[in-house]
Amino acid sequence: MIYGYARVSTNGQDLAQQLAQLQAAGCTKIYREKLSGASAERPQLKRAIGALDPGDVLMVSAIDRLARNTRDLLNILHAVKEAGAGFRSIAEPMVDTTSQFADVIIAVLGIAASYEHARITERTAAGRTQARARGVKFGRRTALTPHQQAEALRKLDAGDTQRTVAALFNVSQATISRLTGR
Structure with missing residues (x-):
């Protein structure tokens, strides 16, 4: 058939x-x-x-x-x-x-x-390189602005707990933990 x-x-x-x-x-x-x-x-x-x-x-x-x-x-x-x-x-x-x-x-x-796969890989890599050269950042956006990050670090240095600071900025405790590297 x-x-x-x-x-x-x-x-x-x-x-x-x-x-x-x-x-x-x-x-x-x-x-x-x-x-x-x-x-x-x-x-x-x-x-x-x-x-x-x-x-x-x-x-x-x-x-x-x-x-x-x-x-x-x-x-x-x-x-x-x-x-x-x-x-x-x-x-x-x-x-x-x-x-x-x-x-x-x-x-x-x-x-x-x-051949097609290799060409796609090459074009993708070249595009990423050009984007980086233009200042494009890859990955997820940070949950906190640089100003909020500095404020969160000041609060931690002042003695507030990670949990308290996280609640203040409405983010997870892990986000605050990554700021300090602790």
Whole structure:
């Protein structure tokens, strides 16, 4: 059996063209989704993969209708393979796991996923470095302003307990404890 999967990510888009392509390609059951591909929670995709039996084929009009990145695509292809089924893309005929070149295609996609992951890591690190150079601070904001911190330390030095000072500033005792390093 040939199953189809069609997805649009915005209300302004229409599934009609994808549905026509999938029906022309021989899909007997088509799962429709109106969610972003960036979302890992795509119930219709899960239903389509869950319906696959050995020898079935999951078909899409184009890869970008199925996955936003190579890693996501590899995960989906793995799930399809685990079901004993194949996968085909109408727009990218070379992505056909039912052909004799399936292992080569998946290996190339794996290399692309690895490269994509490395590039994302590099861009993220470069962005953090640039942000730090601009003075951006990372992590949670402190519960107390510098003025409140100085006031809390003065109260502690005057003999107030950490619990009392914490209650005064409406913070936890641990917050006050971290100020003193005690």
